[in-house]
Amino acid sequence: MRRIPFGQSLQHHLKENLSLYLFIIVLFTMGVSFGAILVNSLATNQKQDLMGYLTQFFSELHSGLKVNPTAAFQQSLGDHLKYIGLIWMLGLSIIGLPIILIMVFLKGLVVGFTVGFLAHQWHWSGLMMAGLSVLPQNLLVIPVIIIMGTAGVSFSLRLIRSRFMRRGEHIYPFFLRYTLLVVLLGFILSVASLFETFVSPLLMKQIGLG
Template sequence: MRIHPLKSAVAIHLREHASLYVFVIVLFLMGVIFGAIVVNSLGFSQKQDLYYYLTQFFGQVSKDNLASAHDMFRQSYMHNIKYTALMWVLGISVIGLPIIFVLLFLKGVVVGFTVGFLVNQMSWKGFLLSFVSVMPQNLIVIPLMIVMGVISISFSLYMVRNQFMKRPHEPVFPMVMRYAAVMVAIAAGLLVSSAVEAYLSPVLMKQAVKWVIDFIIIII
């Protein structure tokens, strides 16, 4: 049975960088846990202020007063592409290697804090809202950022070995071209995640907010 060259290349990449993927995923999960813990360390007044802004936002969602889907798409894509492009540049710079770890950790913190705060303040309703507002786009964004992080770290380590170890090594230019190709592929994937965030998530949020409001009315 013939194996597709792309699948073969992906399998080789995963096998060669398995330990790095495990490390990066654990680092990200530590960020998620830390973000959830930070929620519990907030003071009462801080939680109340955040909850007030949160209810204001969901009120706008229920009234369909959100920004246009086009604007949301553009803002989401620019934010994500800048974040991944920063990791790409840090990988080339070599000295930025530790910052890549920080960026991956912070991404986990943001996700953990967002979900943790919603659940902390709204119980199962918060879990439902986080499921429809945070998860859809992050199911695409997080794997892409993890892949970008691993490849950036791997490229940076390769550059270090290339500079300081006296042994035969692969020419740098082809490596840089492959590294750039990965960034292009990641950028294309982020288009999909931004489309989900701009066009699908608001619809799901609006429906979820409606369910939550209806549930509260029934209880009252």
């Protein structure tokens, strides 16, 4: 069987799933927007509780609180891998499709809420904090979630077609590519976790929030 060059395979994948990628990106963006709006709906006591938690966190950070970097890295990477692993599992079933969409939306909501809350409470300093400590690792995490979400929905739709429309279609090659994609994205998330563990705390120490 003739092997298709990686560049052509990637181009074919993007062309085949372009509309799905656009849909997932729009869904994620809606989550970000909703998360930012959600900040304004918080009750005063909820904002005070969050402020107290963040103030304590930044105080401990600036006082040089010792944190085990290995444990922090494992925690961060574990959380990321669990997220894409769950999306992978949901993509293996037809009923998991809507849950994948919800997970993509919720990821956007968390990002939007985090940035929105920092900006709401500390204005320009908060935006700077978000730009230096939240954005960098999310430049890797967000594309991974979008790619994984698209792949999960695509595989789930393929299962639907193979079961109800194209009976007898060999699904194994697509399953193999789907699984290999998860492994590749896992390596990318490990880089994001390294940045989150070792670089982000250093950047946050440079910013004083008042």
